[in-house]
Amino acid sequence: MIEFINGLLGPLAHPFMVRGLLAALIVGIVCAVLGTYVVLRGMAFLGDALAHTILPGVAVGYLLHGGAREPLFWWGLATGVLTSIGIGAVSLQGQIKEDTAIGVIFAGMFALGIALISTVRSYSVDLAHFLFGNVLAVGPNDLILTAAFGGLVLLLILAFYKELLVVSFDPILAATLRIPSKFFHYLLLVMLAVTIVISLQTVGVGLMVAMLVTPAATSFLLTRRLPAMMAVSMAIGGFSAVAGLYISYYANVASGAAIVLVCTGLFVLAFIFAPRKGALWRALRSR
Amino acid sequence: MSSKEQKLVRVILNEKYVHEAQGPSIAVKGVTVQYNGTPALDDVSFELERGERVAVVGPNGAGKSTLFKVIAGVLQPTRGQVTLFGSEPQKHICVGYVPQRSQVDLNFPVNVYDVVMMGRIGRLGLLRWPTRRDRQIVQESLELVGMAELASRQIGELSGGQQQRVFIARALAQGAEIMLMDEPLTGLDVNSQEDILRILNELHRRGVTILVATHDLNQAARCFDRVMLLNRRLIALGYPDQVLTSELLWHAYGEQLRLVETKGGVLVFNDTTCSGELE
Numbered sequence: 001m002i003e004f005i006n007g008l009l010g011p012l013a014h015p016f017m018v019r020g021l022l023a024a025l026i027v028g029i030v031c032a033v034l035g036t037y038v039v040l041r042g043m044a045f046l047g048d049a050l051a052h053t054i055l056p057g058v059a060v061g062y063l064l065h066g067g068a069r070e071p072l073f074w075w076g077l078a079t080g081v082l083t084s085i086g087i088g089a090v091s092l093q094g095q096i097k098e099d100t101a102i103g104v105i106f107a108g109m110f111a112l113g114i115a116l117i118s119t120v121r122s123y124s125v126d127l128a129h130f131l132f133g134n135v136l137a138v139g140p141n142d143l144i145l146t147a148a149f150g151g152l153v154l155l156l157i158l159a160f161y162k163e164l165l166v167v168s169f170d171p172i173l174a175a176t177l178r179i180p181s182k183f184f185h186y187l188l189l190v191m192l193a194v195t196i197v198i199s200l201q202t203v204g205v206g207l208m209v210a211m212l213v214t215p216a217a218t219s220f221l222l223t224r225r226l227p228a229m230m231a232v233s234m235a236i237g238g239f240s241a242v243a244g245l246y247i248s249y250y251a252n253v254a255s256g257a258a259i260v261l262v263c264t265g266l267f268v269l270a271f272i273f274a275p276r277k278g279a280l281w282r283a284l285r286s287r
Numbered sequence: 288m289s290s291k292e293q294k295l296v297r298v299i300l301n302e303k304y305v306h307e308a309q310g311p312s313i314a315v316k317g318v319t320v321q322y323n324g325t326p327a328l329d330d331v332s333f334e335l336e337r338g339e340r341v342a343v344v345g346p347n348g349a350g351k352s353t354l355f356k357v358i359a360g361v362l363q364p365t366r367g368q369v370t371l372f373g374s375e376p377q378k379h380i381c382v383g384y385v386p387q388r389s390q391v392d393l394n395f396p397v398n399v400y401d402v403v404m405m406g407r408i409g410r411l412g413l414l415r416w417p418t419r420r421d422r423q424i425v426q427e428s429l430e431l432v433g434m435a436e437l438a439s440r441q442i443g444e445l446s447g448g449q450q451q452r453v454f455i456a457r458a459l460a461q462g463a464e465i466m467l468m469d470e471p472l473t474g475l476d477v478n479s480q481e482d483i484l485r486i487l488n489e490l491h492r493r494g495v496t497i498l499v500a501t502h503d504l505n506q507a508a509r510c511f512d513r514v515m516l517l518n519r520r521l522i523a524l525g526y527p528d529q530v531l532t533s534e535l536l537w538h539a540y541g542e543q544l545r546l547v548e549t550k551g552g553v554l555v556f557n558d559t560t561c562s563g564e565l566e
Contacts, residue, residue, distance in 0.1 A: 040395060139522070162408050162416075169395050169405070175361040176382050177409030220396065224441050229396050 011249045019143050020135040024241035024259060027202040027211065030150040031159055032237025034195050035216035036230050037188060041168050044213045045099060046087065049106035051196045051208035052190070053083040058130060058200070063116060068281050069137070073145055076200055081194030083109065088189045092182065133204035133256035137243065146198045157230075160184065165226060168193025202241070203256035214263040215240065221274040236266055306381075307373030312465060312496040318367035320353050327353040330367070331521045337464075338494040340487065341524075342507035345517035346540050349483040351500040352387075354517065355467040358498070359384050371465060380409040383458025385468040388450055393443035399453050400438040403428055406461035428459040432486055448479025451467060455486055466490060468499045472506065484510050504531060 011017040038047050057079020058072050065071040087105065091098040117127050129137070138146075157164065167174045167184045174181050196208055203211050219233035244259030251258070272279050311334040312432070312439060320328040326349040337342060343351050352504050356362035358369055358378025383406075406428075408419045417425075429435040432452040451471045458466055472480045487497055487510070498515075501507055507514050508527040516522040516530050518539045523530045 159414055162411070166408055169397060170391060172361055172384055172386060173405060176359050176384050177380050178359050179379065179408070224396055224399065226396050226399060
């Protein structure tokens with residue numbers, strides 16, 4: 001027992017580890033809560049695409065500021081918000097099918113990002129950090145920005161809880177209640193962009209979608225009402241972030257990957273053993 | 288009407304948005320809707336009295352759902368205009384739209400109570416949480432449709448008829464004075480159909496204008512004040528015995544409907560449902 005506690009406290013002796021843990025915890029929670037809407041509205045592909053389209057913005061910031069970290073946040077945020085509005089406009093217009101349009105924009109922007117970063121000599125290392133995150137490099141300022149914007153997203157989800165619920169569950173009811181659906185469609189996209197940018201250092205572009213989707217999907221199997229789904233998703237996201245980081249510390253594996261693997265493990269458990277919605281339960285009941 | 292029901296009615300009336308005191312509840316003037324050039328509705332005009340029960344019948348693709356969406360103010364007509372209680376639909380939150388069951392995601396993590404509470408949201412406004420009064424209205428609406436005991440059930444766990452009753456309760460909680468129901472009876476067993484027709488009668492007594500899209504001509508004749516025969520154009524609107532004649536039905540359905548003259552009257556075979564018998 002004492003060994004276990006020492007094992008937990010040991011990494012906290014390093015300030016970078018404390019910052020990394022806090023950042024991962026915030027990101028895990030914010031992604032998991034927003035992720036419930038991503039899962040319920042079927043926006044997983046959109047979230048993945050949006051994460052990738054942020055890359056060129058970050059790359060431009062990276063080139064202009066000679067590798068300084070903090071401007072990257074603002075460049076990423078600006079690109080994310082702009083592309084989220086662009087994708088929103090494309091998906092509401094409806095000439096080309098939504099997923100096709102997203103695929104075109106997402107691959108094009110991602111290629112542009114890689115092209116820009118490849119002009120720098122230390123290309124492969126830097127690219128790896130953007131793609132897969134580097135949570136141990138989180139500085140004090142990064143942490144403040146992460147907390148502030150993560151808190152803002154949570155606050156918006158709470159404030160517009162009932163509107164987001166109706167708009168997601170029954171768009172026609174939302175329309176007859178004269179709730180501005182388009183506004184909430186864009187609000188969700190902008191919140192998604194903000195969440196992706198604050199998560200960039202923790203899990204990176206490549207694994208982003210797992211943080212959004214996996215805790216919420218796990219929670220979906222375990223709960224019956226939206227507030228409970230959000231709460232359980234939040235717990236799973238927060239736990240996975242912290243547990244993943246400890247695993248990364250002791251097993252010496254990449255932090256983002258470790259976090260996502262914990263999420264995925266929990267999902268597999270829920271998929272099999274969840275009461276009512278789990279595979280085992282259904283198999284037993286159908287016998 | 289019991290005192291509880293009267294209270295519910297009063298609550299609904301108190302919350303009325305600007306409604307003219309007199310005149311029709313729904314007035315549709317020359318409404319045409321086109322999707323990419325093909326007309327879904329063509330120059331449709333009619334007026335409905337307050338508290339009328341109208342069955343909307345016509346073949347598949349006749350524009351029934353489109354008509355409902357235009358009345359609800361969810362879809363803008365290409366030409367023409369709709370007024371509800373004297374003003375445009377977008378100014379009203381008193382239109383209850385009960386969707387076809389296939390249009391709702393039944394796996395969504397909401398229970399019966401949550402769904403009915405959604406009806407209150409239009410009245411609550413931004414950044415407000417439901418009060419005790421909202422909860423009370425939800426409870427009363429659930430009681431009226433006989434779903435109070437199942438309030439904590441997830442919607443996916445209900446039978447088709449129960450789901451319809453939940454959506455009617457939601458429209459009640461919304462304070463609906465116009466109720467648009469898209470095939471609420473399709474696929475339900477006879478008992479569930481009777482339950483819903485009883486609830487519709489109750490709403491009728493409260494002065495709610497009710498439009499129901501249905502395939503069942505027999506039911507249209509039996510349970511509604513007037514029948515609207517629609518096939519992109521408005522073919523007829525009137526009392527059941529005036530509208531459900533072999534001539535007009537043939538005009539609306541054409542090949543899709545078989546009519547057999549018998550000694551007792553016209554026998555109608557409808558392709559989309561079983562047969563119905565008419566006087």
